[in-house]
Amino acid sequence: MKASNPFPPGRRRPAPPALVLVAHGSRDPRALTTVRTLAERVRELRPRLPVHLGHIELNEPLLPDTLAALGDADAVLVPLLLTRGYHVKRDIPELAAASPARTRVADPLGAHPLLVETLYARLVEAGWDTGTDDAGRPADAVVLAAAGSRDPESAADTRRTARLLADRLGVPVVPAYASAATPTVRTAVRALTARGHHRVAVASCFTAPGRFATQCAEQAPWLASAPLGAHEAMARLVLHRYDRALAIPAATAA
Template identity: 85%
Template sequence: MTDLDTTADTSGRRGIVALDGRRRPGPPALVLVGHGSRDPRALRTVLALMERVRELRPGLSVRLGHIELNEPLLPDTLAGLGDAPAVLVPLLLSRGYHVKRDIPEMAAGATAHTRVAAPLGPHPLLVETLYDRLLEAGWPTAPDDAVRRASGVVLAAAGSRDPDSAADTRRTARLLADRLGVPVVPAYATAATPTVRTAVRALTARGRHRVAVASCFTAPGRFATQCAEAAPWMSSAPLGAHQAMARLILHRYDQAVSTPATLRNRTPASA
């Protein structure tokens, strides 16, 4: 028989309670931080992804907060946690202003101790999701040499003026190129160049006449739709509630939990 028991309080936090009534702290809550979108499909997709995470880690308190446009907003989610510690996992695919400034500033106003995890990209699990979405769109599972020589991919991302964001997207493109065995050119919906249409023309000029667009967006929305419309051959769906994305979220959470405090105070890396 053990002298400990697990329980959950009314806020959904789990902890360990000794028989003398003293609570030992459980793991920090995992707060998914979405950007927010006016497209209703985006919120539905993020909620489905959140359920995937809960299925993989039963008992972990998993919450959602948005930077803008959708409720709940991140400050409201953190206020609802009271003094419970939390790890904020950005549903963003590279470093940039939101990861470096917006999210830490929102977290600084919370009562609880918070940690900001690295963004989801670049990472092999992100590439696994991109690859599977391309296969779903019709990318050949075993292309021969002739097909490879004629094919290329444009990796369509949101875009940012932050050079770290562009570096992360280029790294994701290189990882995807290694997986596919064809050139992958990063392109952006806004704030950076090249555009998707420009990247498509560049690949075509190199003799790559079968050009697919890989949607490097967490969920459907305006940017994802615009980039898909520029695809001359096929366009994959956004990343969505893929099992690998849920695993990646938990990986970033675990990284943040295990990182010493002196390192957590630096800008999150995306290795």
């Protein structure tokens, strides 16, 4: 027996809840270009999904304006942030609660295998040798450069990403920070060099180009990867966070 069609001819399937990419914002114009490109990649992967962009500060559209334009529609906010910190725990939920839209806030992007896939791809683009086995890398190591936060959960997320990347690369990976936490990238590089690692790469654990990403890359003694950017794995990770947020019952999410 053929199942009945819940959407009769002429009636379109209702649109899913909107996905709102929440970027931090930056004075570096490359950051805005990057997050816009990432939004386009998400749309390409899921064409029927309404995808919007909102910033916490510094760039337009600001998140309150994006949410106001949605009216009372359903929306899932996906932070383009890599750890649990103040923006994820306070700023974004408070802005969401003040809007007329019916919102859920997804988890930040990291730590996740898709994030590690992007970090690995960016290192390879920068010149990381994929043809050498683990035994042939005694001099190699990586500093995972992140923004930094005073929140201990943020540091825990970065350490977990470092462990996942170390498993992927087969070399030591040490987390380091641009601000608000220690060690700094320079300190981490010196510590690895003292341990006999004379080829130390810096992996840029930043969503988009900006001041912190540039400063960390400049401290690389060997090679430095580009920020995560609009890699396809990042677009897939955004959709994964969106789907996970929708899978949680509304009362639990609230």
